[in-house]
Amino acid sequence: MSAMTDSAKQAAVGGCSGTVGGSLASSGVIDGAIRTIVSEVSSRRAMITDVRGPIDGLKEEYAALMARAAAVRGRGLLYPYIGSGIGHGALVELADGSVKWDMICGIGVHFFGHSDPLLVEASLRGSIGDTLKQGNLQSSMEPHAFSEVLLAEAGKGSGLRHAYLSTSGCMANENALKVCFQKHAPARRVLAFKDCFMGRSLMMASIGDSHEGRVGLPIVADVDYMPFYDEVLAERMGPARFIDLSLMHLEQYVHRYPGQHACFIFELVQGEGGFNTGRREYFKALMESCKSHGIAVWDDEIQTFGRLPRMFAYEHYNLGEYVDVLCVGKMTQVCATLFTEAYNPRPGLLSGTFVGEGVSFEVGRRVIERLRDGDYYGENGRIERHHAAFRREVKSLASRHPGWFPEVAGVADVAAGVGGMMRFTPLGGKKEKIQAACKAIFEAGVVLFYCGHGPYHLRMLPPLGVMKEEDWPRVFACIEAGLAKVAP
Numbered sequence: 001m002s003a004m005t006d007s008a009k010q011a012a013v014g015g016c017s018g019t020v021g022g023s024l025a026s027s028g029v030i031d032g033a034i035r036t037i038v039s040e041v042s043s044r045r046a047m048i049t050d051v052r053g054p055i056d057g058l059k060e061e062y063a064a065l066m067a068r069a070a071a072v073r074g075r076g077l078l079y080p081y082i083g084s085g086i087g088h089g090a091l092v093e094l095a096d097g098s099v100k101w102d103m104i105c106g107i108g109v110h111f112f113g114h115s116d117p118l119l120v121e122a123s124l125r126g127s128i129g130d131t132l133k134q135g136n137l138q139s140s141m142e143p144h145a146f147s148e149v150l151l152a153e154a155g156k157g158s159g160l161r162h163a164y165l166s167t168s169g170c171m172a173n174e175n176a177l178k179v180c181f182q183k184h185a186p187a188r189r190v191l192a193f194k195d196c197f198m199g200r201s202l203m204m205a206s207i208g209d210s211h212e213g214r215v216g217l218p219i220v221a222d223v224d225y226m227p228f229y230d231e232v233l234a235e236r237m238g239p240a241r242f243i244d245l246s247l248m249h250l251e252q253y254v255h256r257y258p259g260q261h262a263c264f265i266f267e268l269v270q271g272e273g274g275f276n277t278g279r280r281e282y283f284k285a286l287m288e289s290c291k292s293h294g295i296a297v298w299d300d301e302i303q304t305f306g307r308l309p310r311m312f313a314y315e316h317y318n319l320g321e322y323v324d325v326l327c328v329g330k331m332t333q334v335c336a337t338l339f340t341e342a343y344n345p346r347p348g349l350l351s352g353t354f355v356g357e358g359v360s361f362e363v364g365r366r367v368i369e370r371l372r373d374g375d376y377y378g379e380n381g382r383i384e385r386h387h388a389a390f391r392r393e394v395k396s397l398a399s400r401h402p403g404w405f406p407e408v409a410g411v412a413d414v415a416a417g418v419g420g421m422m423r424f425t426p427l428g429g430k431k432e433k434i435q436a437a438c439k440a441i442f443e444a445g446v447v448l449f450y451c452g453h454g455p456y457h458l459r460m461l462p463p464l465g466v467m468k469e470e471d472w473p474r475v476f477a478c479i480e481a482g483l484a485k486v487a488p
């Protein structure tokens with residue numbers, strides 16, 4: 001099977017027609033070899049059909065793999081997870097032969113699940129370039145072709161015109177911050193939301209609002225924190241009053257440090273912070289205030305990109321006109337900092353040896369094209385339908401086991417989040433219990449994780465690109481079995 005056009009193949013290798021590289025890209029021998037490999041992967045993945053326990057006799061071998069991983073890392077893995085190298089959609093096989101539902105997907109990276117034939121094909125095409133790494137100084141067309149596809153989507157609802165690529169979300173954010181600082185030099189303060197997360201560099205850990213992420217580190221950023229939209233509080237006091245008070249809060253900072261704020265970092269749906277959602281009026285009011293004070297609006301969509309009922313979070317909230325700088329990562333495979341013409345930095349500010357690998361560019365480009373061409377978005381799109389199915393399952397679980405879902409202060413609904421960012425809050429949202437639940441659910445056949453800084457929630461970033469709506473009861477049967485082991 002080959003779903004790629006000749007021009008797509010040429011982007012993969014980089015040659016124009018008439019060059020040796022171009023002839024390699026459209027070689028029938030390569031096509032045939034790729035078809036053979038993809039068909040072999042497809043027939044093997046078809047053998048994976050349901051959750052199962054480890055294969056008899058592999059226990060010791062698996063324990064030895066875990067010990068090797070722990071030795072090189074200097075600490076054990078959080079989950080006993082070492083993949084075998086194959087899966088089937090939302091199901092993944094581990095090296096002990098067990099099969100689990102993957103509802104976290106490398107923290108949101110594998111939207112098309114495991115061993116997806118089209119993405120295996122894209123990886124193979126991306127792997128035959130003359131070098132593995134593509135750099136800023138020398139590259140084939142692959143990074144530029146990736147950026148074109150991304151920018152074409154971003155350009156539909158925002159003024160974002162250019163992209164600089166990098167190999168981690170954190171680095172994309174570092175670049176975004178530099179772009180904002182340079183534009184507004186000598187301003188050096190940053191506005192950020194309570195509970196935001198932006199990555200693990202010293203600078204991003206300084207801005208990110210997580211105590212645990214910066215134990216023992218010097219704080220290298222001057223940050224002023226704003227409240228994130230608080231649904232429960234806003235309901236109690238009235239959303240308009242909540243917005244007014246927050247605007248006052250922002251004005252106080254601007255008054256205290258006039259001309260010193262370079263940017264406000266917006267994570268429109270908070271990821272690590274707890275899958276917290278906001279409201280258009282709230283973000284709009286803050287962004288308008290930023291505009292009036294000459295403060296850049298920087299939108300971190302590294303966790304949200306592709307997963308919401310619209311491709312970009314700023315589209316979901318209809319805020320594209322305000323965004324100056326934006327970062328994507330995770331699902332895109334390649335991370336990128338996008339900016340408007342006005343924020344295009346001076347030469348020399350952004351660079352680095354690698355921008356990524358051919359495989360990442362090809363797979364990333366296919367991911368964005370599939371999102372663009374599929375039926376994912378919109379009110380009745382696939383993402384909304386999955387979210388509704390997820391909520392139904394949580395509600396049904398809670399009605400069967402009300403004792404597992406005591407009320408939690410500040411949590412309006414046991415099932416929350418938006419689109420493909422799903423969270424639910426059993427066990428009072430207590431950290432130790434939620435962590436124990438993650439492990440028990442893993443044992444019962446579902447890989448998920450937690451989020452929040454208290455209360456804590458179980459979180460899922462499922463592979464909605466390949467998951468079927470009828471999979472949800474099967475996933476929740478395992479979750480129920482796992483929770484039963486830790487619930488009171």
Ligand SMILES: Cc1ncc(COP(=O)(O)O)c(C=O)c1O
Binds near residue numbers: 200271300330
């Ligand atoms: C919103 C957000 N920004 C930045 C990052 C950092 O990305 P990376 O882990 O690829 O450096 C993450 C990672 O979870 C994230 O969720």
